[in-house]
Amino acid sequence: MATTDGTHLDDLRDGYRDGADGRPAGGAAPLAPLEFLRYCWRQLTSMRTALFLLMLLAVAAVPGSTFPQENNDPSGVATWRAEHPTAGPWVDRLQGFHVYSSVWFSAIYLLLFISLVGCVLPRARVHLAALRSRPPRTPARLSRLPEHAEAEVAAPPEQALEAARAALRRRRFRLDVHPETGGGSVAAERGHHRETGNLLFHLSLVGLLIAVAAGSLFSYSGQRLVTVGSGMVGTAGSWDSFSGGVWASADDVPPFALTLDGMDVAFEAQQTTQIGEPRQFAADVTLTDAPGQAPRRETIQVNHPAELDGTQISLSGNGYAPVLTYRDGSGAVVKSGPVPFLPQTGNYDSTGVVKLPDATDAAGQPVQVGLRGVFLPSATVDASGTPVSGFPDLANPLLIMVAFTGDLGLDDGVAQNVYELDDSRLTQVSDGQGRPFAIRLVPGQSVELPQGLGTVTFDSVERFASFDVRHTPGQREALVFALLAATGLILSLFVPRRRVWVRVRAVDGRPGVSRLEVAGLARGNDAGLREEVDGLLAAVQAATPAPPVGDDGGSQHVDMTTGRTPGEGS
Amino acid sequence: MTIDENIAGLSNVLLYSAMTAYLGSMISYAADLADGGKEIRSATARREAAAAAGGAAVLTRTRPEAPPRRRRAAAVGTSLFVLATLLHLGSVVARGVSVHRVPWGNMYEFALTGTCVVAIAYLVAVVRAHRAGLGGGRDARYLGVFVTAPVLATLGIALRTFYVDAAQLVPALDSYWLIIHVFVAILATALSTIGFSAVVLQLVQERRESRRAAGGDVRGGAFMDALPRSVELERTAFRLQAVGFVMWTFTLIAGAVWAQVAWNRYWNWDSKEVWTFIIWVVYACYLHARSTRGWDGRRAAYLACLAFGCILFNYLVVNIFFPGLHSYAGV
Ligand code: HEM
Numbered sequence: 006m007a008t009t010d011g012t013h014l015d016d017l018r019d020g021y022r023d024g025a026d027g028r029p030a031g032g033a034a035p036l037a038p039l040e041f042l043r044y045c046w047r048q049l050t051s052m053r054t055a056l057f058l059l060m061l062l063a064v065a066a067v068p069g070s071t072f073p074q075e076n077n078d079p080s081g082v083a084t085w086r087a088e089h090p091t092a093g094p095w096v097d098r099l100q101g102f103h104v105y106s107s108v109w110f111s112a113i114y115l116l117l118f119i120s121l122v123g124c125v126l127p128r129a130r131v132h133l134a135a136l137r138s139r140p141p142r143t144p145a146r147l148s149r150l151p152e153h154a155e156a157e158v159a160a161p162p163e164q165a166l167e168a169a170r171a172a173l174r175r176r177r178f179r180l181d182v183h184p185e186t187g188g189g190s191v192a193a194e195r196g197h198h199r200e201t202g203n204l205l206f207h208l209s210l211v212g213l214l215i216a217v218a219a220g221s222l223f224s225y226s227g228q229r230l231v232t233v234g235s236g237m238v239g240t241a242g243s244w245d246s247f248s249g250g251v252w253a254s255a256d257d258v259p260p261f262a263l264t265l266d267g268m269d270v271a272f273e274a275q276q277t278t279q280i281g282e283p284r285q286f287a288a289d290v291t292l293t294d295a296p297g298q299a300p301r302r303e304t305i306q307v308n309h310p311a312e313l314d315g316t317q318i319s320l321s322g323n324g325y326a327p328v329l330t331y332r333d334g335s336g337a338v339v340k341s342g343p344v345p346f347l348p349q350t351g352n353y354d355s356t357g358v359v360k361l362p363d364a365t366d367a368a369g370q371p372v373q374v375g376l377r378g379v380f381l382p383s384a385t386v387d388a389s390g391t392p393v394s395g396f397p398d399l400a401n402p403l404l405i406m407v408a409f410t411g412d413l414g415l416d417d418g419v420a421q422n423v424y425e426l427d428d429s430r431l432t433q434v435s436d437g438q439g440r441p442f443a444i445r446l447v448p449g450q451s452v453e454l455p456q457g458l459g460t461v462t463f464d465s466v467e468r469f470a471s472f473d474v475r476h477t478p479g480q481r482e483a484l485v486f487a488l489l490a491a492t493g494l495i496l497s498l499f500v501p502r503r504r505v506w507v508r509v510r511a512v513d514g515r516p517g518v519s520r521l522e523v524a525g526l527a528r529g530n531d532a533g534l535r536e537e538v539d540g541l542l543a544a545v546q547a548a549t550p551a552p553p554v555g556d557d558g559g560s561q562h563v564d565m566t567t568g569r570t571p572g573e574g575s
Numbered sequence: 576m577t578i579d580e581n582i583a584g585l586s587n588v589l590l591y592s593a594m595t596a597y598l599g600s601m602i603s604y605a606a607d608l609a610d611g612g613k614e615i616r617s618a619t620a621r622r623e624a625a626a627a628a629g630g631a632a633v634l635t636r637t638r639p640e641a642p643p644r645r646r647r648a649a650a651v652g653t654s655l656f657v658l659a660t661l662l663h664l665g666s667v668v669a670r671g672v673s674v675h676r677v678p679w680g681n682m683y684e685f686a687l688t689g690t691c692v693v694a695i696a697y698l699v700a701v702v703r704a705h706r707a708g709l710g711g712g713r714d715a716r717y718l719g720v721f722v723t724a725p726v727l728a729t730l731g732i733a734l735r736t737f738y739v740d741a742a743q744l745v746p747a748l749d750s751y752w753l754i755i756h757v758f759v760a761i762l763a764t765a766l767s768t769i770g771f772s773a774v775v776l777q778l779v780q781e782r783r784e785s786r787r788a789a790g791g792d793v794r795g796g797a798f799m800d801a802l803p804r805s806v807e808l809e810r811t812a813f814r815l816q817a818v819g820f821v822m823w824t825f826t827l828i829a830g831a832v833w834a835q836v837a838w839n840r841y842w843n844w845d846s847k848e849v850w851t852f853i854i855w856v857v858y859a860c861y862l863h864a865r866s867t868r869g870w871d872g873r874r875a876a877y878l879a880c881l882a883f884g885c886i887l888f889n890y891l892v893v894n895i896f897f898p899g900l901h902s903y904a905g906v
Contacts, residue, residue, distance in 0.1 A: 052867045056860060063856040070846040070897060077843050105844050217842070226840070279742040286746050307746040308837050319839040475839040483841070487828045494824060498817045498862075532810060 049116070050123035058117040065113050069104035072096060076103065118214055125207045132200045140181050140194035143506045147524035150506075152538045155522045160549040162188040162509045165519040169507040172544040176537075178505065188510040188519065196503055199528070202496025209490035216486055220479025225249035225257060232326045232343040232469040236264035239474070258474065259314050262293040266302075268468040270323060272397045281352060281397050288320050288470045305472070315476060322471035324348045324355055327380055327404050331359070333459040334367035343467040346380040347424055352394040355380045358426040359406075362415050367457025373413045374458055377426045378406025378444065382466075404463050406444040408434040408454055434458065502528040503537060507545070518552045521545060579673040583741035586669035589662050590687070594730055596659030597723050603652035604719030608798030610648060649716045653701065656719065660694040667691050673741045679757045680744045682894060686733035690726045692765040697722045700769075715811075717802045721772035752833035759829055760851075763822030764886060767858075770815035771883040774876050777808035781873060809876070813865065816879055820858045827855060846897040850889040857882040 048054055073081030082102045086093040100107035147153055158165050166182065166189045173180050178193035227244040229237045237243055239262070241255035249255070271285040286307050293300045294313060303311045310319035326343035333339050339361055346357030359376040366372045383396035384403035392405060411431035415421065436442045436455060444452050446463035453460045508522045523545075525538040667688050671678035678684045697718065704715035744753075776799075783793045784805055802808065830851065835841040842848065861882055864875035 052863070053869070056863045056867050056870060059856055059860045059863060063853045063860065066849055066853050066856070069844055070849040070893065074844060077845060273743070276740070276742060279740070282742065283745045284743060308750040308752075310836065310839060317835075317839050319837075321839070473839050477835070477840055480835060480841055484828070484832065487831070491821065491824050491828065495821055498821065532814070 046123065049120050052124070055117070055120050055124060058113060058120060061113050062117060065104070065110050068101055069110075072101045072104070074102060074104065076105075114214075118211060121207055122211060125204055128200075129204050129208075132197075132204060135200070136197055140179060140192040140504065142181075143183060143190040143192045143508060144524075147506055147508055147522045150524040150526050152525040152534045153522070154524075154538050154542050155520065156542055156546060157512065157518055157520050157552045158546055158549040159518055159552040161517055162511050162519045165509045165521055165545065165549055166191065166507075168545045168548040169509065169521070169523075169541070172541055172548065173505065173507070175544075176541070185508075188508065190506060190508040193505045193507075194503070195505075196500050196528075198496050199500040199502040200497070202493040202498075202500060205493030206490050206497055207493075209486045209493055212486035213483055213490060216479040216482035220477055220483065222250045222252045223479075224475070224477045225253040225255070226473060226475040227255065227258065228321070228471060228473055230322075230345055230469055230471050231263070231265045232345060233265050233268055233467050234343075236262060237472070238262045253476070257476070259316055260295050261313055262296075263318070263472070264291045265289075265470055266291055268323060268470055270398070270468065274396075274398070283397070286320060286323055288323075288472075292318075305470075313474075315478070317475055319473050319475070320470055321473040322348075324353060324469055324471075325380055325382060325399075325402075326467045326469045327357075327402075328464040328467055329359060330462040330464055331361055331364075331374075331459060332462075333361075333364035333374075334372075334457040335365045335369065337365070339364050339459075341464075343469070345424075345469045350394070351397065353382050353397045354394045355382075356424075358424060360413050360415065360423075360426070362413050364459060366459075372410055372458065373415075374454075375409040375411075375413055375426045375428075375431055376406045376444070376461070377409070377428075378404060380404050399466060402448055402466050404444070404446045406446075406461075407441050408444065408458065410434060410456075410458065501531050501533055501537075503531065503534060505537065505541060507541070515552075580741070582669050582673035586666045586673060586741075589666035589669060590730070590734075593659045593662035593666060594727060596655050596662060597727050597730075600652045600655035600659055601720055601723035601727065603648045603655060604716070604723065605798075607646050607648035607652060608717065608720060608801050610646070610801075646716070649719070652719050653716060656694070656723065657698065660691070660698060663691045663694060670741060674743065676744060677754050677758070679761060680742075680748055680753070681737070681739055682890075683733050683737040683739055685757065685761065685890075686729050686737060689761045689764050690729050692761055693722060693726055693768055696765055696769060718769070718772060718776075721776065722769060725768055725772065750833060750837065752829065752836060756826065756829040756833050759822055760826045763819050763826050764890070766815050766819035766822060767883055767886055770812050770819055771879065773808055773812035773815060774879045774883075776802060777805050777812055778873065778876050778880075780808055781805040809872070812876070812879065816858065816861060820855075820862060823851070823855045823858060827851060846893055847889070850885065850893050854882055854885045854889060857885055 073085050075082055085102075086097075089096075096102060100109070104110055144150065148155075158168075160168070169191050170180065170182055173191060173193045176195070178195045179197075180191050180193035183190050183192065225248065227247040229243065229245050231237050239258040239260050241258075244255065247255050249257075265288060267289040269285060269287040269289065271283075273279045273282040273284055288305045290303050290305055290311070291300045292303050292311060292313070305311050305318060305320045307320055310317040324345060324347060326345040328341075328343045330341040331339050340359070344357055344359055346355035348355045356379050357377075361374040361376075364372050364374050379392075381392060381394040381401075381403045382398060383394050383400035384392055385395040385401070387393045392403065409426065409428055409431035414427050414430060421427070434442045434455060442455055444454075444461060446452060446461070448463055448465050451460050451462040503525055504527075505523065505525045510520050510522075512518045512520050521542065523538050523542045525534045527534045667678050670684060670687065674680070679688045697715075700715040700718070780799060780802060783799055786793050803811075830848065831841040834843060834848075857878060861875055861878040864870035864878050
């Protein structure tokens with residue numbers, strides 16, 4: 006770093022560096038309570054602590070990507086717990102399955118934001134004062150500044166000074182003219198909005214945090230699976246799953262009604278390397294915003310949700326629902342309709358269950374029957390002979406199931422997963438030879454269960470769609486703050502903050518000729534400073550005639566000579 | 576819509592040609608650096624001899640300071656680089672035309688387009704440095720080797736492990752937000768990559784300088800003497816990282832907007848989101864460290880390296896091994 010006259014350079018370079026107004030960074034903690042608190046506050050709001058907390062935030066975010074998280078992968082969490090019986094409880098205790106709402110993650114970002122506010126508000130006050138201040142006076146020896154250039158022009162000092170002032174004004178510098186004996190100087194400064202940008206950036210981050218936090222208090226989301234031909238309504242009891250923020254409940258959902266008229270699904274069937282890749286998912290629905298309103302037709306696709314008064318309905322999944330009819334031992338139709346099977350693979354190998362608690366067997370005794378199995382839209386066999394689906398679309402549908410009797414456990418009053426069968430109190434139905442009785446059906450076929458348990462008919466296949474109904478308030482505010490932060494960031498990184506001084510002196514013995522010195526100083530690294538100084542000099546030279554070649558022919562008076570001190574920059 | 580297999584094949588042929596040209600360019604640049612090292616040494620020796628002979632400091636000097644040496648190898652390197660970039664660009668465009676969409680729908684295409692952006696960014700840097708003034712440290716061609724090498728490596732890995740035939744997009748990626756979000760992510764990655772090259776050079780240069788200052792002997796790597804001083808390299812690196820950081824910021828914002836449309840919520844803490852967030856925070860650490868006393872210089876540079884490590888991790892590990900919503904079609 007070049008040594009200079011002192012104050013200005015240090016003022017510019019170091020006054021801002023630490024965000025700490027020259028206070029000592031370390032030192033022992035004083036004992037008086039108030040002093041101690043003040044000491045802690047200072048530590049918390051120091052640049053070093055901010056850096057440390059930022060790094061901690063990055064590290065703390067990692068486990069959320071290595072462990073499954075409750076909020077977006079609840080089944081992954083269940084699997085993980087089952088597979089790691091010893092580690093599971095520990096991860097649970099450390100809140101590793103909801104890292105981003107854990108106590109320790111929240112503590113880090115809250116401390117960071119407290120530190121941020123404590124750091125930025127005092128800076129904002131200083132900055133407001135700086136916005137009204139005058140540029141600092143011209144240092145005595147400009148040649149010591151990191152950028153320096155000089156030249157002679159054929160104009161009296163007043164005229165040259167005026168040219169310099171005008172050139173600086175054009176470059177949108179804030180400036181002060183100081184007359185001196187035999188000439189004068191201009192002190193100029195620009196780029197205050199670098200700091201404005203920095204403050205805007207940091208404060209917008211606070212705004213963003215508040216918008217996100219407030220939004221999560223009022224947000225809710227509900228999921229519902231709908232088969233083609235049926236529908237759903239926005240009332241409290243109608244969800245497969247529902248979660249809401251502290252101040253949100255199922256009663257806040259708008260009273261809409263939706264009917265799924267059809268599903269348009271397509272998979273790649275031609276291009277050999279991409280066989281089975283999804284190409285199109287679209288749900289044709291009829292949507293009524295509220296009772297009594299006119300229904301409207303909508304197509305909900307991936308990337309094209311339907312809007313409903315601040316709530317979005319999006320398509321989050323799809324699959325097959327074989328239409329089954331079950332007649333019990335007495336011949337009565339106990340169940341008839343589509344049963345959703347959840348896809349497990351890219352080729353839609355799907356699993357599902359049917360629970361029939363109210364059947365009667367051939368002897369007239371009440372009996373509970375459960376069916377569990379897989380649905381294969383394009384059945385084939387893999388290398389080991391196991392039936393699998395070879396393509397996601399309906400080319401060769403096949404339903405394979407096994408049956409159970411016993412206690413389905415539906416009367417315990419405990420809520421059950423409709424897609425799983427608890428077989429702890431069930432016995433598997435076997436054929437005459439003691440092997441499990443296997444049901445294999447293609448559409449249109451029926452099978453009679455042994456032991457007079459009735460018949461199962463596979464009528465046809467329907468499709469289903471999973472809808473995600475979600476309300477996230479505060480998104481617009483969050484976006485606005487994010488864009489403000491980005492704007493502030495750009496200002497703070499790319500607006501150069503510069504101070505430039507021009508000094509003009511009459512040249513002894515040569516009336517009408519002035520010597521011009523331009524010097525510049527930047528806050529931080531500023532590669533454009535040299536161009537600024539040179540450009541300014543050139544602008545003044547262009548506005549004034551070049552000096553006549555010196556009559557004494559002295560080698561000092563070279564036309565358009567530019568001076569530069571060695572060792573530019575710090 | 577059908578895929579045009581012929582144009583897709585043309586894209587591959589162009590890419591192989593481009594890689595050949597990049598290889599030639601890298602060799603020429605390496606030769607230039609090797610020459611430069613020698614030349615600078617002899618020039619330094621001459622200057623020191625002159626100073627010893629009693630040359631007085633001159634207050635007022637006339638520019639240009641010294642005639643820049645003719646760097647034929649660098650010129651050849653740049654010509655080949657321009658050729659390679661044009662072929663590369665052709666390959667990107669052909670890929671896009673063959674699938675009737677933007678060519679960044681899977682990891683292979685991301686690498687293909689990303690490296691092309693790196694190449695173009697480098698050429699822009701060369702032209703800007705040339706305009707700003709010839710000679711000395713202001714010539715950006717010293718970065719040539721450090722740009723061609725990662726570009727070639729990335730393309731090699733992409734062709735070997737990520738290559739997939741041209742295909743239509745899966746519905747989840749079929750959105751104009753893909754164009755915006757992924758393109759900004761490509762820009763950010765490209766800038767961070769060049770910035771990382773500059774940071775590594777800065778660290779090496781700084782070590783050489785401090786060893787010299789301590790009177791130690793610096794052996795090997797004579798080409799480093801042809802590069803600017805570490806202070807200058809630090810500045811270049813910072814400027815690249817700063818623009819890169821702004822791009823990461825927009826990647827996050829555009830990603831959140833898209834997520835709101837596609838998944839119904841703007842932030843899911845999906846593993847890819849988490850890692851983009853981590854990258855952003857680590858770059859913020861780097862920028863902060865630059866203005867924190869005791870953390871500027873070498874330590875800040877290490878943070879920039881760490882951030883780049885996170886980018887690689889995000890691309891190579893998270894994309895493939897971490898389950899999440901961001902799965903690309905066929906990798
Ligand atoms: C949410 C966490 C934060 C993030 C993401 C963040 C990010 C950034 C970034 C990217 C910069 C570089 C842009 C620039 O130079 O203006 C910066 C600068 C700065 N930050 Fe932060 N920051 C955070 C918190 C804080 C805190 C807690 C403090 C106070 C202790 C702070 C004080 C500063 C200061 C003083 C600068 C300007 C440095 C300079 O003058 O070059 N920041 N911050």
